[in-house]
Amino acid sequence: MAVPSFLARERIIARPGFNRWLIPPAALAVHLCIGQAYATSVYKAALVSHFESSLTAIGIIFSIAIVMLGLAAALFGTWVDRNGPRAAMFTSACFWVTGFLVGSLGIATDQLWLLYVGYGVIGGIGLGIGYISPVSTLIKWFPDRPGLATGMAIMGFGGGALIASPLSRQLMSFYDPAYDPKVPTSIASGHAVSMLFLTLGLVYLVFMMFGAFIVRVPADGWKPAGWDPSMVKHRELVTTASVSAGNAIRTPQFWLLWVVLFCNVTAGIGILEQASPMIQDFFRQGDGSLVAGAAATGFVGLLSLFNMGGRFAWSTTSDFIGRKPIYMVYLGVGMILYVLLATVGSSATWLFVILAALIISFYGGGFATVPAYLRDLFGTYQVGAIHGRLLTAWSAAGVAGPLIVNGVLDTQGTPGELVAGNYRPALFIMVGLLAVGFVANLLIKPVASRWHEPSTASSTAVPEGASR
Amino acid sequence: MSEPQQTHTPVGLIALAWTLVGVPLAYGLYQTIKTASSLFG
Incomplete structure (x- = not known):
C-alpha cells in the first residue's frame, strides 16, 4: 500500500549534521497522546450514568482498544517499517483522532455501539500503529543507547495518562459546572464527556502531527559521531546480523520473549487493575479501612509515577x-516482591506501598526494554514489525490479568468486604506466572545463523517477502 | 552523484520541541504528585 509522497520514507532521510535529539520529542509527541488510553477510568462513572449501563459494558471499550492495539501492531508492523515513522505517525493520528470524534458522536447521540467502534476499534488501530511508530527509528538513531531511546518514548505512554487524567477532570468541570472533581460522588454529564472527547481529539491531532512533521530517519550507514560499533563491549546475545519479521516468529527466541512479556504484563496488571480497592482491603478494619478513599486515589497516582519512571530508569539501566x-x-x-506482598504486605502501609510501587516499576520497565531486547536478538532490519507482533502478548495479558484477579476475588467474597488474605491466591498465581517468565528468559539464546538475512542486508527496512 | 547537503538543526527548534512535550508532562507530574501526596497526608 503506497503512501502520499509527503509521507514517504525517502522524504524524511536526515541530511548529514542533523541533530538526533529532535527525534525523542517527536516520539514523545505521539506516545504522550496515545497514553491517554490508561486514563479511561476518569470518565467511566460518567459513561455508566449517561448510558444507564454497567461498569462491564463500559469497561469493554478499553478492552477492545487494547486488543485492537495488539492486532494492529502485529498486522501493520511491516507496513510501518517499510513506510517509515512519518507515515505511521500520520496514520496513527488519523485513526486515534477519528476514534475520539466518533466516540464523541456516540455519547452525544446516546449510541454506545459508536463508542465501541470509535474509541475501541478505530482508536485501537491508532494506538497500535502509534505505539510502534517511533520505536525502530529511535533504535536506529541511538545504536549506542537503544534502551535509553526506547525508554524515553515508552515512558511517554505512561506519561500520557498522567496528563490526561487531571486534564480530563478539569475539562469536564469546565463543560459541566455542576461537576466537582474533588467530590468523589460527583459525576459529569454525558455532554461534558462528549465535549471532552472532541477537545482531546483536536488537541491530540495537533500534537501528533507535530511529531510526524519533525521526525526523520537516519541515512543508511549513519552512526553517531565518535561511536565505533566495533569498540562496543561484546555481549553474547547482541547480534550484528539481521532477521526478518517473517523468520523471527519462526524462532524459539521470539516465543520465549512473548512468554516473558506476557507473564510480566499479566503480573503487573494484577495490581494495577485493583490498586485502589486493594490497598483499602489490605488495611480493612471492621466496616472501614485504615486507608481512606482519597489516600487510595493517591496510591493509584503513585503507581502511575513508578510505572512511568520504571520505563525510563530500568530501560536505561539495561544498556x-x-x-x-x-x-x-x-x-x-x-517474584520475591509478590511473595512479600502476599505474606507481610498487610503489616504496614509504607511496606505495602513500597512493594507495589517497585512491582509496577518492573511492569513499566518490561514494556520499555523489550524493543532493545528484540534489537539485540534480531538486529534493526525489521525490528518494528517484530515488536508489533510481540505486542500480541500485551493484548493477551490485558485479558488474562484482570480475568485471573477478578476470577479469584469473586470466589473469595464480596467487594467491600475483602481482606488481605483474600488476595493471596491471586498473588501466588502471579508468582507462578513470573516463575514461568523467569525460566523462559533464562532459555533465550542467540538466534541461529540460518535465520539471518544474507550479509548484504542493510539496516534499512525492506518489505517482508520482497526479493530476499 | 552530488554529495548530500549538510544541514544544521537549529537549537531553537530542539528547545521548542522539548518544551512542547515537556510542559504537558511537567503539568501531569505536578498534578499526580499532588494527588499522590494525599497518601502520606
Whole structure:
C-alpha cells in the first residue's frame, strides 16, 4: 500500500549534521497522546450514568482498544517499517483522532455501539500503529543507547495518562459546572464527556502531527559521531546480523520473549487493575479501612509515577547491564516482591506501598526494554514489525490479568468486604506466572545463523517477502 | 552523484520541541504528585 509522497520514507532521510535529539520529542509527541488510553477510568462513572449501563459494558471499550492495539501492531508492523515513522505517525493520528470524534458522536447521540467502534476499534488501530511508530527509528538513531531511546518514548505512554487524567477532570468541570472533581460522588454529564472527547481529539491531532512533521530517519550507514560499533563491549546475545519479521516468529527466541512479556504484563496488571480497592482491603478494619478513599486515589497516582519512571530508569539501566539480566531482575525480584506482598504486605502501609510501587516499576520497565531486547536478538532490519507482533502478548495479558484477579476475588467474597488474605491466591498465581517468565528468559539464546538475512542486508527496512 | 547537503538543526527548534512535550508532562507530574501526596497526608 503506497503512501502520499509527503509521507514517504525517502522524504524524511536526515541530511548529514542533523541533530538526533529532535527525534525523542517527536516520539514523545505521539506516545504522550496515545497514553491517554490508561486514563479511561476518569470518565467511566460518567459513561455508566449517561448510558444507564454497567461498569462491564463500559469497561469493554478499553478492552477492545487494547486488543485492537495488539492486532494492529502485529498486522501493520511491516507496513510501518517499510513506510517509515512519518507515515505511521500520520496514520496513527488519523485513526486515534477519528476514534475520539466518533466516540464523541456516540455519547452525544446516546449510541454506545459508536463508542465501541470509535474509541475501541478505530482508536485501537491508532494506538497500535502509534505505539510502534517511533520505536525502530529511535533504535536506529541511538545504536549506542537503544534502551535509553526506547525508554524515553515508552515512558511517554505512561506519561500520557498522567496528563490526561487531571486534564480530563478539569475539562469536564469546565463543560459541566455542576461537576466537582474533588467530590468523589460527583459525576459529569454525558455532554461534558462528549465535549471532552472532541477537545482531546483536536488537541491530540495537533500534537501528533507535530511529531510526524519533525521526525526523520537516519541515512543508511549513519552512526553517531565518535561511536565505533566495533569498540562496543561484546555481549553474547547482541547480534550484528539481521532477521526478518517473517523468520523471527519462526524462532524459539521470539516465543520465549512473548512468554516473558506476557507473564510480566499479566503480573503487573494484577495490581494495577485493583490498586485502589486493594490497598483499602489490605488495611480493612471492621466496616472501614485504615486507608481512606482519597489516600487510595493517591496510591493509584503513585503507581502511575513508578510505572512511568520504571520505563525510563530500568530501560536505561539495561544498556549497562544487558537485557537478559534486567529481565532476571524484573521477573526474579518481582517474584520475591509478590511473595512479600502476599505474606507481610498487610503489616504496614509504607511496606505495602513500597512493594507495589517497585512491582509496577518492573511492569513499566518490561514494556520499555523489550524493543532493545528484540534489537539485540534480531538486529534493526525489521525490528518494528517484530515488536508489533510481540505486542500480541500485551493484548493477551490485558485479558488474562484482570480475568485471573477478578476470577479469584469473586470466589473469595464480596467487594467491600475483602481482606488481605483474600488476595493471596491471586498473588501466588502471579508468582507462578513470573516463575514461568523467569525460566523462559533464562532459555533465550542467540538466534541461529540460518535465520539471518544474507550479509548484504542493510539496516534499512525492506518489505517482508520482497526479493530476499 | 552530488554529495548530500549538510544541514544544521537549529537549537531553537530542539528547545521548542522539548518544551512542547515537556510542559504537558511537567503539568501531569505536578498534578499526580499532588494527588499522590494525599497518601502520606
